[in-house]
Amino acid sequence: KAGVTQTPRYLIKTRGQQVTLSCSPISGHRSVSWYQQTPGQGLQFLFEYFSETQRNKGNFPGRFSGRQFSNSRSEMNVSTLELGDSALYLCASSLEFKGYSGNTIYFGEGSWLTVV
Amino acid sequence: AQSVTQPDIHITVSEGASLELRCNYSYGATPYLFWYVQSPGQGLQLLLKYFSGDTLVQGIKGFEAEFKRSQSSFNLRKPSVHWSDAAEYFCAVSYGGSQGNLIFGKGTKLSVKP
Numbered sequence: 001k002a003g004v005t006q007t008p009r010y011l012i013k014t015r016g017q018q019v020t021l022s023c024s025p026i027s028g029h030r031s032v033s034w035y036q037q038t039p040g041q042g043l044q045f046l047f048e049y050f051s052e053t054q055r056n057k058g059n060f061p062g063r064f065s066g067r068q069f070s071n072s073r074s075e076m077n078v079s080t081l082e083l084g085d086s087a088l089y090l091c092a093s094s095l096e097f098k099g100y101s102g103n104t105i106y107f108g109e110g111s112w113l114t115v116v
Numbered sequence: 117a118q119s120v121t122q123p124d125i126h127i128t129v130s131e132g133a134s135l136e137l138r139c140n141y142s143y144g145a146t147p148y149l150f151w152y153v154q155s156p157g158q159g160l161q162l163l164l165k166y167f168s169g170d171t172l173v174q175g176i177k178g179f180e181a182e183f184k185r186s187q188s189s190f191n192l193r194k195p196s197v198h199w200s201d202a203a204e205y206f207c208a209v210s211y212g213g214s215q216g217n218l219i220f221g222k223g224t225k226l227s228v229k230p
Contacts, residue, residue, distance in 0.1 A: 004159075006159075033217055033218075035218075035220075042220060042221075042222045042223065043206065043208075043218075043220035043223075044220075045217040045218065045219070048217055056217050058217070090159055090160065092160075092218075104150075104162060104165055105150075105162075105210070105218060106162065107152070107159045107160040107161075107162075108159050109158055109159035110158075110159045
């Protein structure tokens with residue numbers, strides 16, 4: 001079955017612009033989370049959505065936002081881009097069973113964002 | 117605060133040699149434990165996971181890991197490394213429930229000598 005799909009794979013933006021990244025989870029998966037990967041900070045959790053509700057949020061400024069649609073697809077948005085936002089943004093999905101919290105999280109190949 | 121430590125930033129091994137990558141986590145409760153691998157320019161691929169039960173878990177590509185509660189460790193091993201194993205390896209933990217997000221270590225880059 002298809003994996004986690006992220007679009008676009010590569011993009012270049014200018015400081016001050018905003019960007020929207022898209023993620024389609026594995027079919028049947030209802031939880032989508034986002035991570036930022038940079039050489040300096042490593043992999044950091046941004047936020048997690050389940051059934052269109054943000055369930056968990058990492059320590060990022062309000063410029064970073066996201067949403068999830070009824071079909072579980074998710075988007076994340078970064079407004080007023082800064083040079084430091086240049087990173088690989090990874091989306092992950094997991095299957096959520098009620099009462100079972102040890103879900104395996106599967107990652108997409110990521111969206112490479114360069115801010116110039 | 118919860119954290120994951122991978123003490124080795126970069127490891128070089130010869131092809132055919134054995135490999136052990138170290139991972140330690142901090143927290144009182146037993147977390148869910150994962151090892152992921154990332155090839156250059158790619159996303160993360162799950163190698164193996166530990167939720168409960170047998171503390172020695174087998175994964176893909178011939179990897180295994182052992183959970184040691186007393187040492188808060190989850191080290192990754194492979195008896196014979198192949199050149200295609202060169203990549204970056206990340207240990208991660210999750211505490212499930214409302215804390216279902218993964219906390220990652222900084223990663224260990226593996227180089228393989230021919």
